[in-house]
Amino acid sequence: MNTAYDAVLHASRLQDDEATIEHAKLLWKDGQHRKAIQTLKDAAKIESNKAGTSLNNDSGLSVDQREPQNSTLAKAQLLLAKWTDTSGQTDRVNIIQRYQLAVKNFARWDKGHYYLGRYYNKILESEKDLPPSKQSVRTRSGETAKLVIDNYTRSLGFGSKYYYQTVPKLLTLWLDLGMEVHVAQQQRHSVDRDPQITTAKANNLDLIHKHLRKYVDRVPAFIFYTAFPQIISRISHPHLQVWDTLSSIILRVASFHPQQALWSLLATSKAISPEKSKRGMEILNKLKSNTKRSKTSDGTELKTLIAQGQKLTEALLNACEVAVDSRASHASLSRDLMFNHKLAPCSLVVPIEATMLASLPSIPDYAHVKIHKAFPRDAVTISSFQDDVLVLSSLQRPRKLTVRGSSGRLYGLLCKPKDDLRKDARLMEFNNMIGRGLKRNVESSKRQLYIRTYGVTPLNEECGTIEWIDNLKPLRDIIMNIYKSKNIRIDFGLLRQQLTEASAKPENVHIFTDDIISHFAPVLHEWFITSFPEAEAWFSARLRYTRSCAVTSIVGHVLGLGDRHGENILLEAGTGGVFHVDFNCLFDKGLTFEKPELVPFRLTHNMVDAFGSYGVEGPFRIAAEITLKILRQNEDALMTILETFLYDPTTDFIGAKKKKVRDVPDTPQEVLDNVRRKVRGLLRDESVPLSVEGYADALVRQAVDPVRLAAMYIGWCAFF
Numbered sequence: 001m002n003t004a005y006d007a008v009l010h011a012s013r014l015q016d017d018e019a020t021i022e023h024a025k026l027l028w029k030d031g032q033h034r035k036a037i038q039t040l041k042d043a044a045k046i047e048s049n050k051a052g053t054s055l056n057n058d059s060g061l062s063v064d065q066r067e068p069q070n071s072t073l074a075k076a077q078l079l080l081a082k083w084t085d086t087s088g089q090t091d092r093v094n095i096i097q098r099y100q101l102a103v104k105n106f107a108r109w110d111k112g113h114y115y116l117g118r119y120y121n122k123i124l125e126s127e128k129d130l131p132p133s134k135q136s137v138r139t140r141s142g143e144t145a146k147l148v149i150d151n152y153t154r155s156l157g158f159g160s161k162y163y164y165q166t167v168p169k170l171l172t173l174w175l176d177l178g179m180e181v182h183v184a185q186q187q188r189h190s191v192d193r194d195p196q197i198t199t200a201k202a203n204n205l206d207l208i209h210k211h212l213r214k215y216v217d218r219v220p221a222f223i224f225y226t227a228f229p230q231i232i233s234r235i236s237h238p239h240l241q242v243w244d245t246l247s248s249i250i251l252r253v254a255s256f257h258p259q260q261a262l263w264s265l266l267a268t269s270k271a272i273s274p275e276k277s278k279r280g281m282e283i284l285n286k287l288k289s290n291t292k293r294s295k296t297s298d299g300t301e302l303k304t305l306i307a308q309g310q311k312l313t314e315a316l317l318n319a320c321e322v323a324v325d326s327r328a329s330h331a332s333l334s335r336d337l338m339f340n341h342k343l344a345p346c347s348l349v350v351p352i353e354a355t356m357l358a359s360l361p362s363i364p365d366y367a368h369v370k371i372h373k374a375f376p377r378d379a380v381t382i383s384s385f386q387d388d389v390l391v392l393s394s395l396q397r398p399r400k401l402t403v404r405g406s407s408g409r410l411y412g413l414l415c416k417p418k419d420d421l422r423k424d425a426r427l428m429e430f431n432n433m434i435g436r437g438l439k440r441n442v443e444s445s446k447r448q449l450y451i452r453t454y455g456v457t458p459l460n461e462e463c464g465t466i467e468w469i470d471n472l473k474p475l476r477d478i479i480m481n482i483y484k485s486k487n488i489r490i491d492f493g494l495l496r497q498q499l500t501e502a503s504a505k506p507e508n509v510h511i512f513t514d515d516i517i518s519h520f521a522p523v524l525h526e527w528f529i530t531s532f533p534e535a536e537a538w539f540s541a542r543l544r545y546t547r548s549c550a551v552t553s554i555v556g557h558v559l560g561l562g563d564r565h566g567e568n569i570l571l572e573a574g575t576g577g578v579f580h581v582d583f584n585c586l587f588d589k590g591l592t593f594e595k596p597e598l599v600p601f602r603l604t605h606n607m608v609d610a611f612g613s614y615g616v617e618g619p620f621r622i623a624a625e626i627t628l629k630i631l632r633q634n635e636d637a638l639m640t641i642l643e644t645f646l647y648d649p650t651t652d653f654i655g656a657k658k659k660k661v662r663d664v665p666d667t668p669q670e671v672l673d674n675v676r677r678k679v680r681g682l683l684r685d686e687s688v689p690l691s692v693e694g695y696a697d698a699l700v701r702q703a704v705d706p707v708r709l710a711a712m713y714i715g716w717c718a719f720f
Contacts, residue, residue: 359375563582
């Protein structure tokens with residue numbers, strides 16, 4: 001802190017314009033909030049006098065870029081607006097004026113527009129849960145939502161820092177308002193209908209459409225590609241004007257990035273819903289007749305690419321679904337799965353994360369956004385398929401296809417039949433958002449915290465492909481092999497009997513701790529010793545394992561991820577990192593099992609043993625707390641991603657569950673509420689949220705509780 005003060009003092013002597021702002025930031029960090037705000041006000045006043053502008057001028061919402069631009073004054077005003085909002089020292093109108101002044105003084109600054117929109121969104125969220133009679137007219141008429149959308153849209157062209165916060169939110173608000181207007185128009189003769197509010201909503205929706213059309217053509221297409229799954233999930237929107245604008249966004253994205261975007265569009269054209277399928281085909285037909293952009297970056301005609309893609313996805317779906325001999329571990333792609341090798345080469349990219357994820361500008365300013373290329377010109381496309389297919393032994397017999405890319409490398413794709421992968425795809429988006437948060441945070445970046453993600457590409461609502469990751473070892477196999485080498489016999493019949501007795505009543509828990517656990521001494525640490533014989537590599541792998549275990553445990557808990565038995569948790573053979581697979585058991589579905597899963601995540605004695613002498617203290621606890629803190633900081637963005645479940649419902653949300661269990665969400669809205677409670681630190685049956693440290697501690701205690709572990713079903717192997 002003293003070094004920072006010395007640096008600010010030195011900057012002041014050199015008459016640096018931003019020295020006073022930095023001094024105010026240090027005062028704020030030191031807890032001297034009133035003094036910090038006053039210092040900032042003085043700095044804003046000095047800068048305002050220099051610029052010859054008034055601090056009290058309410059500039060409204062218009063952005064006049066011919067006004068004199070002063071970035072230092074704008075920074076001071078934005079900081080002042082944020083601090084007065086946080087400290088609650090002034091009213092709503094005053095805070096809005098401060099945000100507007102920041103925008104006026106530096107119109108080409110994404111941060112100013114973003115924070116003004118964010119404040120309007122805060123107002124909207126605070127009124128959303130109130131009954132309509134208690135809401136302001138601006139909220140009920142959609143005007144507040146329009147103000148959020150206006151400012152978020154303006155921020156898009158001036159920088160890339162806030163894309164993942166703004167694009168999903170503005171889409172959700174716009175499409176929700178469109179749905180409200182559509183419903184109101186369908187209920188014209190309803191007694192509860194307020195004609196004035198309905199008219200105002202429709203007018204605001206029209207203004208939003210004009211605003212969006214203006215910006216859709218101005219900003220680069222990759223900006224909307226970042227939220228393409230969300231856009232596609234709303235393709236069957238019933239409001240015709242909304243659909244008209246939405247389709248123009250989809251067409252623009254697909255025209256500029258056809259090799260990536262077509263995977264989603266081709267899957268939509270095969271949707272079960274006739275309306276969704278029809279609109280998917282409508283977009284594909286418009287793309288075929290597009291004369292402005294008729295070729296891809298590698299020179300392929302768009303019409304040809306669509307035809308190639310349609311034939312290829314059809315063949316991949318057939319390869320997913322065709323029956324395979326129950327005893328076969330390998331199959332021929334052409335002979336057994338009836339795949340035509342002449343469908344390759346194809347100019348669609350190989351559907352893996354590296355080719356499907358848009359890159360953002362490294363310098364997030366206006367000049368770099370304008371010229372940025374989100375995908376390389378020489379994207380890795382499909383050259384050929386190898387004929388040998390690995391058939392896995394699990395129930396649905398998924399098949400591993402091997403694709404040779406235009407780069408010359410081989411890529412594995414796991415084709416999964418009878419499995420709706422849209423949920424997995426949304427989960428990867430959620431995890432990618434967390435991954436970005438981990439990279440941006442100083443404490444997590446210092447510890448190299450990460451969450452491993454991979455490409456998931458639905459081919460329709462029942463089949464899809466998953467990127468194959470090599471060099472993974474199932475946790476169960478590692479532990480069982482070590483026990484086998486030590487001649488420790490595993491009698492599952494006896495274990496079932498002992499677990500039944502141990503879970504019958506709490507006082508029987510000693511059967512689990514004394515009879516079962518004592519028989520299976522912790523051995524996972526031995527795998528690290530044999531896999532990483534050099535001291536430095538061993539220490540690095542163990543630390544990576546501990547920290548990645550903490551990150552995935554917290555994220556898994558927040559999402560209600562269950563069924564974490566030893567085959568669904570894998571270790572990376574080269575690094576020791578933790579890798580999770582099979583996300584069918586989400587949103588606390590594990591609580592509906594015959595033997596409910598009562599632990600928040602897997603933290604058995606073997607897993608803790610591999611953490612080293614610290615156990616759950618030290619690196620594990622610190623990483624868990626940092627992850628939870630980042631989730632809280634990014635709550636809005638993460639919840640917006642999960643909101644797509646409302647409009648792209650997965651199998652779990654259609655039809656009744658086997659049994660109704662208290663606190664297990666049944667509807668998409670309940671899912672969102674449940675996830676939000678966990679992010680905020682609310683335990684079951686509690687109304688007072690815990691701190692980050694308190695909540696992490698409570699979860700760890702639940703995870704290692706022998707009473708809860710003894711009650712787990714035998715296949716979960718709580719004794720490993």
